[in-house]
Amino acid sequence: MTIPVVLVAGFLGAGKTTLVNEMLRRPDGRRIAAVVNDFGAIDIDADLLRQSSDGVVSLRNGCICCSLQGDLMRTLATLIRRQPPPDAIVIETSGASDPAEIVRSLLDPVVYAATPLETAVTVIDARHLADRPALFDDPLWRSQVASADICVLAKTDLVDEAGLAALRAVLARFKAQHLIVDAGDHLSPTRRFFSENEPRVRAPSKGSMPQAADERFETQSWSSERPVVLAAFQSAVARLAPFLLRAKGVVTFTHEPGRPMLFQLVGSRATIVPAQTGPMDRGGARLVLIAERGRLDWEDAARLLDASVDIEPIRSAPSRRVDRH
Amino acid sequence: MFDLVLRGGRVIDPESGHDGLADVAVKDGRIAGLGTVTEAGLVEVDASGLVVAPGFVDLHAHGQCLPADRMQAFDGVTTALELELGVWPVARWYDEQAHAGRVLNYGASTGWVFARIAAMTSQQTESSIAGMGRAMQDKRWSDEVASAAESADIVARVKAGLDQGGLGIGFPNAYAPGAGVKEISDLCSLAASFGVPTFTHIAYMSNVDPMSSIDAYTRLIGLAGSTGAHMHICHFNSTSLQDVERAAELVRTAQAQGLKVSVEAYPYGTGSTVVGAVFFSDPAFPERTGGGYETIESLASGRRFGDRSEVLAAQAEDPGSLVLWHFLDVAANDRHRNLLDVSVLFPGGAIASDAVPWLLADGATYSGDAWPLPDDAISHPRSSGTFTRFLREWVRERETLSLMEGLRKCCLIPAQLMEASTPAMARKGRLRVGCDADIVCFDWDTLTDRADFRHPNRPSEGVRHLFVGGETVIVDGGLVREARPGRPVRRPVAS
Structure with missing residues (x-):
């Protein structure tokens, strides 16, 4: 049982709290625990607020909200002990902090095993950036962008079209374009930043997602009966990554055939950890790839992944299966 | 009479190289006898089946x-x-x-x-x-x-x-x-x-x-x-x-x-982080993948690469294609x-x-x-x-x-x-007559850690008995709650 973590970074006033508020308001059936800088800034409809005790604000939809207590690891450890435990954790960092350090501590294998970092998000204030291009040279700003799996461009409505285009052109030097999304688009941040784990509680969600948003993305699954060769798999993923939003699955490698590993790619960050073995894991590989519609040639993708399958013992027909949704 | 005798354990002492069945006798907080101990102890512990080692x-x-x-x-x-x-x-x-x-x-x-x-x-x-x-x-x-x-x-x-x-x-x-x-x-x-x-x-x-x-x-x-x-x-x-x-x-x-x-x-x-480029630029890449650089094809351009330098150059042009790999398990x-x-x-x-x-x-x-x-x-x-x-x-x-x-x-x-x-440290870390009776007895077949981030307070298993200065801290896998035998390790204080 793991509880995924989304990290939200960005300068003071960039729009981090807005993003967190939105996730709390539309938790998509998840019991989200938000760790925030400033309670006062949490702007939840009064009818959602339930109670506040021992520094934790409970919402009617099952979400909770608390401020950072001392060190982050302690706050995390406390959250996962709550009854009932949260399904997901969102951490809002202070505007002055370098998320690289926090990402590093979240990637401690011991921590990751319980609370895996799902997505590191950095919110960029388009208006602020247009006014102060010197930010592009600010080391903290650069680190915030570099540490992000996905950047959210906020307040784009406050910049005219030409200004926005210029901004995007410069931003592209720091982050691949497909990893920069607009705060204003319709996909709920909860859906965007947490991958499709089965939420343990299906709360009736008030504002259900417009299906149209999902149509922007397509999903393909790929599987193999046989284990894959790590180096070849890395090579395939490296070549697919620029076309993917995320990928996730259980993979068995030839050098450790008895040990299925959980593979996760978000943006250009890939993690590999031991999988909690289930009845489905029989030594092969199963992946789900998500890309913007029309962006990736799925046949190419499947061919690349096929090439990573260990074919030493059996040189017969490829064992893979491809399903597209 | 000894204060304590551990009987019949597999005594391992890295200093002497001893690894074999023996008794260990303790008197006044120090090891007083090793080998076959005939004299009785006030406390007798059956260590058979256990490893007896310096704490x-x-x-x-x-x-x-x-x-x-x-x-x-x-x-x-x-x-x-x-x-x-x-x-x-x-x-x-x-x-x-x-x-x-x-x-x-x-x-x-x-x-x-x-x-x-x-x-x-x-x-x-x-x-x-x-x-x-x-x-x-x-x-x-x-x-x-x-x-x-x-x-x-x-x-x-x-x-x-x-x-x-x-x-x-x-x-x-x-x-x-x-x-x-x-x-x-x-x-x-x-x-x-x-x-x-x-x-x-x-x-x-x-x-x-x-x-x-x-x-x-x-x-x-x-x-x-x-x-x-x-x-x-x-x-x-x-x-x-x-x-x-x-x-x-x-x-x-x-x-x-x-x-x-x-x-x-x-x-x-x-968490070990590897940048994609490091992987491709590894000279052993062709051997590891079983294919040469020509097997790498740029998805964007469809271009094939002839050698390592071409791969590196292409990656430098498009850093977005670099994947950071975190191997969170060795x-x-x-x-x-x-x-x-x-x-x-x-x-x-x-x-x-x-x-x-x-x-x-x-x-x-x-x-x-x-x-x-x-x-x-x-x-x-x-x-x-x-x-x-x-x-x-x-x-x-x-x-x-x-x-x-x-x-x-x-x-x-x-x-x-x-x-x-x-x-004082010359009397620790070894099982020798005259050394401090800091001793651990464990079941080698079951010895294991159990703590993780969710349950850091799970004690390890397999330590059956533990003695500090000859006093019992763990007996039969259970804690002696009132035990406070710890003593200072300190350099001689200038007078």
Whole structure:
């Protein structure tokens, strides 16, 4: 049982709290625990607020909200002990902090095993950036962008079209374009930043997602009966990554055939950890790839992944299966 | 009559090389007989089927109180030393420990960083990680080079700590990266004149210059050469990252020249990060993948690559195509397992836990008597399972070392690192007549760590009996709650 973590970074006033508020308001059936800088800034409809005790604000939809207590690891450890435990954790960092350090501590294998970092998000204030291009040279700003799996461009409505285009052109030097999304688009941040784990509680969600948003993305699954060769798999993923939003699955490698590993790619960050073995894991590989519609040639993708399958013992027909949704 | 006799265990002593069935007799806190003991003991323990070994000596234990001691006892530890951070003032700390009562033998180095906090910012803070955090209100001690006067003051304070029996000097440089080399060099010369070791958490942790780990190790080795001090490197595993092989080579070369440089490691991997380019640029890439560079095809352009330089050039053009790989389990990748092995199995290196205090949800350090530890008490799993994890995984499961050699890294090597300056350590880490009766008896087939991030308070399993100075701390796998046999490990105090 793991509880995924989304990290939200960005300068003071960039729009981090807005993003967190939105996730709390539309938790998509998840019991989200938000760790925030400033309670006062949490702007939840009064009818959602339930109670506040021992520094934790409970919402009617099952979400909770608390401020950072001392060190982050302690706050995390406390959250996962709550009854009932949260399904997901969102951490809002202070505007002055370098998320690289926090990402590093979240990637401690011991921590990751319980609370895996799902997505590191950095919110960029388009208006602020247009006014102060010197930010592009600010080391903290650069680190915030570099540490992000996905950047959210906020307040784009406050910049005219030409200004926005210029901004995007410069931003592209720091982050691949497909990893920069607009705060204003319709996909709920909860859906965007947490991958499709089965939420343990299906709360009736008030504002259900417009299906149209999902149509922007397509999903393909790929599987193999046989284990894959790590180096070849890395090579395939490296070549697919620029076309993917995320990928996730259980993979068995030839050098450790008895040990299925959980593979996760978000943006250009890939993690590999031991999988909690289930009845489905029989030594092969199963992946789900998500890309913007029309962006990736799925046949190419499947061919690349096929090439990573260990074919030493059996040189017969490829064992893979491809399903597209 | 003896106070205690352990009968029929498999007695393993890394110093003598003894590995065979024997009895161990204890009198007045020391080992009084080994072999076939005919005389009876007031307490007789049937150790048949168990390994009987010297209790483990942990050079890097920040817990330093009752609950931390108990968790480490189940990990086989009988002596827990706070050497990396150290404490200051030293005499007061030893008095406090004696007053509080300890389960394990305890000791500490002179805490340079606490002397620095006092000298540079006039703050009085508790000698602990939390105390250091509180002193960040005025962080000049962390960020700034000391003036000549401040530096002299720091050296005087550290010297006072050594005069009070501190076991060496702790240099947690990472917490005070602003400290200047002149100050550190004066302190290393001080350590050399006292003949005591220093314990360093290097200032930088990066694989990239400037301020790389290699930069910090090179400076440390330079200090060993230029001052003659014994420089001990703390948690070699966590501060070396991908450069651990190079770092190990530097340490070996320094050692071969007679420089006093030593290392310790804990058996928990850190997240290993590999940039895509490193992988493709690896000269062994064609062999590893079973295909040459021509098999790499750029998805965007459909272009095939002829050789390594073309791949590198293409990657430099489009950094967006680089994937950062985090292998969060060393088994995921042989290469990463090998990197952790370099530090954990470093010849002559000690296993040390870097155990951290047990904290409650409100941030207070838990120092209470509850057993098992409360579920809301939080620490890193290494505070509970370092030694048993090392023995289980590296020795029993992977057989990278014999049990004798594995135990050597847990008890004898750390004792030997300390004994030249702390004579009391010459009686620890070995089972010899006259040595302290710090003894662990464990079931080798079931010995294992059990703690994880969710359940850090799960004690290790398999330690059936544990004795500190001949007094029973664990019997039949259960804790003796009233036991407080821990004694100070301290250098002779100047009179």
